[in-house]
Amino acid sequence: MLNMVAGLICANGAGAFLKNLNLGVLGNSLTGLLGGGLGGQVINAFNGGALSTLADTPAMGTAAASGGIGGAAVMMLVSVIRKKFTT
Numbered sequence: 001m002l003n004m005v006a007g008l009i010c011a012n013g014a015g016a017f018l019k020n021l022n023l024g025v026l027g028n029s030l031t032g033l034l035g036g037g038l039g040g041q042v043i044n045a046f047n048g049g050a051l052s053t054l055a056d057t058p059a060m061g062t063a064a065a066s067g068g069i070g071g072a073a074v075m076m077l078v079s080v081i082r083k084k085f086t087t
Contacts, residue, residue, distance in 0.1 A: 006065070007033055008033050032075055038074065
């Protein structure tokens with residue numbers, strides 16, 4: 001859950017910062033949620049499921065960072081693909 005929230009926040013931040021890749025609030029939010037969830041799952045797979053419980057602060061930081069990076073990355077990827085097919 002923390003991954004997805006971080007993904008949403010970072011995707012909207014990246015959209016505001018990178019105007020040419022902005023998908024709008026709804027597009028940034030949806031891709032951020034998706035990317036945040038995917039980013040969290042990837043890190044969780046590499047950690048052997050160690051992040052399944054967020055009882056300690058380092059795990060929460062890792063979850064937030066992986067979700068944020070994943071959210072921003074998926075938002076930018078979707079934007080680039082969308083621009084490629086619309087031009």
